Every structure is written in structure tokens, then in C-alpha cells.
Amino acid sequence: MAMLWKFMRVAKYSKTALLPKVKVRGIPTHLRHSSSKSVPSEFAASTPCSNTVELLGKAYAQDDYSNVTEKILSKVGKNLHNKKHHPLWLIKEQIKDHFYKQYVGRRGNPLFSVYDGLSPVVTVQQNFDSLLIPQNHASRSKEDNYYLNRGHMLRAHTSAHQWDLIHSGLDAFLAVGDVYRRDTIDNTHYPVFHQMEGVRLFSCHELFSNIKDGEGLQLFEQGHRTAHKQECHTMEAVRLVEFNLKQVLTKLMTHIFGNAGARDKIGWAFGLGLERLAMILYDIPDIRLFWSEDERFLKQFVVPHIWQKIKFQPLSKYPPLINDISFWLPSETYSKNDFYELARTIGGDLIEKVVLVDEFTHPKTKKVSHCYRIIYRHPEKTLTQDEVHRIHQAIEESAVRELGVEGRF
Template sequence: MAILRWLGRCRPAGTWTSWRTYGTVNVLGKDYPTDAMTNVSPTILSKLSVQLHTQPAHPLSTLRSLVESHFPAYAHLSSVSPLVTPYQNFDLLSFPPDHPGRSVTDSYYINKDLMLRTHTSAHEVDVFSRGETTWLLTADVYRRDEIDASHYPVFHQTEGCRIVSADAAGMQEIQDDNARLEDHLRRSPILIEDVPHLSPTNPCQPAHDPKHTELIAKNLKLSLNSLILRLFGGKQAEGEPLRVRWIEATFPWTTPSFEVEVFFRGKWLEILGCGVIHQATLDNSNVPNKLGWAFGLGLERIAMVLYSIPDIRLFWSQDPRFLSQFKQGEINTFRPYSKYPTCFKDVSFWLPTDITLHDNDFCDLVRDVAGDIVENVKITDTYEHPKSKRKSICYRINYRSMDRSLSNDETNELHAQVTSRLQEQFRVEIR
């Protein structure tokens, strides 16, 4: 397990990290210097070596294998280090300088020059630069997030990419593949609500030939419609076709861009984002005269639907009652083994005027104390004193284990630790 070693001089007051000191942090067996950007927590560092998507029989491993089997000719990559530079994670993919994803409230930083990847797209340039043209990469990704049944600071994505030569031979390859996929989908029980491959609001890139972009975008859609049919087909009510809906979207690293939704069990579910790869990404990869597409899908989101898993924390459970329900290569409905009672506790406090506390700061603190025993965290009240301008916040923490009943003494002790850490790290005044 990774260990934090905080040594040296204190940080300046006025930031949420003012309680920490500069020093080193041990990540996957190696020490790295810390600085004012460092915000990664021990709980997050403990997840780095787990790699649920590689564990046999785990639902995420089965789903990864199912996606890979649909693209058998592609290179299948996994177990890639989660450590990347902000330049890899953002700049090489054309993220604007003011993009909120760069913020320490949204992303985990080892220091100003090193972070935990927030998406598998962070590896696109590296993989293309190695000469791969068709590939899938599955990995754990990290984003600071709220605590509830569908959000977790660690989740897993599969990135899929295909590039071809932007010449007659490459376009003929795409046309032939489009004909094959169209024939397959024409004979399949699927209804597709499409949008134009190009439009004024989802345009062709200036460096690309619109006819080439049309072919690439069409290949992207056909390829993903076929994948979605593989994942969700046959799971509808008898006689009902699978319904898929394409929506225009905006991403820094693709243009045109799309999101895809599936109508499943009575509601539309967002499945993935995708688009034609931005020319800057290809230029940064040193692959001239190429054109292609990329997509990224979240494994937990799809697995929760396919397996009927109600809480994202369950993917991290080591309880045999969870793990024994699954076999590699098989998708079955999760059988809840119990519903343990919840116990909620409120913590209300005054925040010093020189401290900014983001909701994700509070959630990270709670995770470090109580781990996956916390089911959700919600703000129930905020108030600013008209004279002192001090801010009062009240959070409600719902404690509920997925595996056992919690005693009142255990819950009280955990909550006392949360309160103590709040006072220590943020200098709050408990109300």
C-alpha cells in the first residue's frame, strides 16, 4: 500500500492543504516530491495497484473481455501506469488552459508535474506514437468526486481508436468496412436514432476533407452500433428491438463529437462519448496523413446496468457473497445478499474566512476516515454570517456497510474521527 510521507516546511495558510507539509509521497514503490498542487490521499493511493479490470471473474474483467472480443484484430492494452503528466492528460489533447478538469478540486495531483490520469485518452498520443493504428486500452482512471451510489473516485474506462491513411487506399478500406457493418446491422433487431455525421454545430475540422470525415464518422457509428448490439442485444423484452440514440457533443480531442445512449429497462442511458480524432492529437503523435476515430466507455456504468449492481462500491467488495456470484465470460443478474441499516450523522461547522473547502475536499476526508462504509454525503444547510462573513456548512453522512451491520459505537467513533480531522485540516469551528 502506498504511504504518504509529509516532511519539511508547512504550506501557506489559506488553502485546503495548509495542514500538510512539503516532502515526498510514495506511489507504487517510488518516492515523488510534493508541492502546493499535491492533493492525492492515502485512500486513493491504496487503489493504484488493484486493477479490478484484470481480476478473473470480476464483472469489470468480463465486460473488458467482451469489448475486446468484439474487436479481435485490435491491439488489447491494459495495466498501463496511472501516472501521467498534465501535459499528457490535457495539453496533448487540446484541453483549453481554463478547463475545469485541470483544477485540484477535480483531479488528483502527485505534484504540479505529475498526476493520476483522469481518462484513458491520456495515452492516445503515446500509443499512436508507438505505431499502433487500431487498439483498445482499458485502465483505471481517477477523478475527485462526490459520494453516492453511482460515483466513485476510481473507475475504469476502455478507450478504442482506429486510424487509417487519409488517401484513396485508406478511404477504400473504410468504405469496405462500412458495407460489411451495414449489412450486419441491417439484419439485426436494432433501431437507431441518428444525427448527421457533419453539421454546422458539429463541423468538419479545417484540416480534413469533409468527404473523408463523413466516411470516418460513419465507420465510427457503425462500429459502435455493432458493439452496443453485442453488449445489450437480446436483453430487451421479447420482440422489442434495441434502441440506440446518437447525440451531438463537444470534446476537446474530437471533432465532430457524439454521445450515445441506449434505451434499457425503460430509460435512456448514456453509454459512451466518441468522435473523429482532432488533428492536433495526430500531429502530436507524429502520424502524418492519417485520419481516424476514438471512443471511451465507462465499464462501471455499463456493468451496473447489465448485472443490476445497485451500488458502485460493490465493485471493490472482497466479500465472497459478492465475488462468488460471477464467472469469467458470463453476465448474470446480481443477487443482493442483504440490506444493512443506514445510520446518518450530521456535522455542522463554521469555516474560517481564509479557507476554501470544496465538496470534493470533504468527501476525500470522509473516504480517508471511513472508506467504503459511507454510502453518501450531502449538504443539508449553508449559511453566511452577515457581519463576520464566516460560512456555516452542515453535511449529512450516511454510514452503511455493504457487508455487515455497523454498531452504534463504531459509527460514533468514525464520525468523531471525521470531526477531528475537519478541525485539524481546515481549522473549522464545530457548531
């Protein structure tokens, strides 16, 4: 159990939160049941002209905030979490199966509904404002997100759908989908990953009904924010919700591995990265493999039932080719994520890892130099020196042209 909680703490994309107080409306028909309708991959992104992007059948005008690349746009609509027998689909189905069987209503129906076909294109209001994220918060930065324009973006988390689903009247739901973040490059990070969002709300009666002398307990108060609770929540409610969430996640992880609020309601929310779970459960060593179309990878997950034990058999480990690149930075506005994005755009999945190995400040000019080590390795074949040289040269030329660096090549 100690190892279970260690995993839950260190998983980078896992999170828990108490939901703020909001108003509930009626449940629209299209949200009453589980949604498994996926965004069709044939609507892959295209750029009909330089100042618009067409994505999923809609056109978005580009502006000074637009930073999404064609490489990233090509991933939209792949819906790996809905492809039968894909490892991410297996993880999603296992979690659904657990929640359907473990949590049922008074009439025996599943308590949680599932939404795994919601569009990854959301408004900035959905992704940030609806979650009460301040305007100046670092998480809104262009360095960390993919913006279509100032008003629209590729969701950075499935939490972008919380407000809409809660305000439709839902008290318990799971939202699954692909999410997008600019990030470092290594075997556990990828700009597109898949997240499972869980939300559960409780009325005062539901939360305190089994507590002795609980009739006088309240969900909300006009108190003060502390390290343990928001100012509107009572401490008794927070402790019970925290305990409930801990039970839910413990049962889920034990089952898999084997051993924003509402009127008059309070609740919890969690988010789990499906790739991280799959990499641990199936012993998959490289996150790039989830995007592989190699039958040697995919056929290992074609099993008769979702709970069958699978031990991933690695493909042949092809040798890496390593090249360094050094340059003087143009100004303080330079971002490492900009270089990572440029390298990923040009090298794609041929780049296994990029590491900043040296940072040097000239004693006289005070100019700063970075040296990055780029590890090239194809997950399915051996790369040649000529192939890597062409890619590396293209990265050098693009860094000078696009980022304004001064090469030390």
C-alpha cells in the first residue's frame, strides 16, 4: 500500500482538488448517458491559408497567440483511448469497469457516467477561467500550452470540461480524452497524452448521513482559507470528502495493480494520466510507443478480455545516435520549451531525448550559451548517420532562423 500511495503522489499529471461552489441547472438530453462518440480522425487539421487553421470541421483565425504546430495538429482526432485493444483503451475500459461495478445508485444503475468523445478544442474560458485560475497564473503561459488563438486552445487537461458537465446537473462522472502540453523531451514525456478525470459531488445528507449526531453539521461556512480547506468549506466536510477520495483512489489502484462544487453540495476531483498507468502496468519503456502503428507492438494488446495480464515484450532495441548543439541565447525571452518544440517539430518521434547539458555565461559580454544533447533513436528501426545529420542540420538552421539564436556549430 505504501508503494501505491508513492505512485499516486509522484505521477506528474495526477491531481486532486475540492470543487468550488457553483449553480446547477437541468441535465440536457445529450449529457444524460455515457458518451463514446469519438472525434473522427478524418478531420485531421489543415491550414488552408497562413492566417487560419481548420480543425475538426471548424476554422480558427490565427493571431499573436497562435503557436500550435502541424506536428501537433496531426495528432488531433487519433483518439487512441477509443481504439479497441490499444493499451490506452484497455486502461480506460478497466477504470470504467471498476467504477460501473463499484459505485451504483439505489436502483442498481452505475453512479458514474463516462464521456470519452468530447472535443479537445476548448475555449480559454473553459480551460482556465471556469477553474478559477487567475489571469496572471503561470499555467496559462504560451510556453506550456498550445493555442489556436487568444480565445481557443487544445485542452491542457480534461478539467476543462468540469464546469460544463457539473452545470448540466451531473454529480458523478468520468471524462477521458487527449490533452496537450508543451514539455521536455524524454521517454516519459510527450506533447500529447491522455487523461481520465473523475468528479463526485455530495449533498449535505449524503456526506453526513452515516455520521453520529451529524444532523447539525454543515458543508459551508463564512470562514477563512487555510492550508487544509477553502474559506467556504467546513473542516468536517473537507475531512470526509478527503477520506472518500482516498478510498476511491485506493480501491481503483488496488483493483488495477492487484494489491468545480454545486449548490448545497461539496465534492472532489482527480485526474490520472493513462500513459503513466499503462507504462507501469504493462512495463512499456517509452511513451512514443503508444503512437506506434507497428503490429509487433499493437498485437500484444489484442486480448480476449480487458483484465487479462499483459507483459510487454520489447521490440529490438536499436542503437542511439547522439549529437550536441550549442548556441548563444538571443534575449531573456528565450524559452527552453521553444527549442524543445522546434526539435520535436523537425525530428518528430526520431528524437528520444533532449537534455540541457551545459549553460555558460560569458564573463565579459554576459551572453548566455546553452548546449543541448539530442539523442536520436527510432523505436522501430536503425537510423543511419546520414538521416540524423540531415535532421540535426535542419534543427540548427531553424534555431537560428526561428529562435534568433547565434549558432556555435
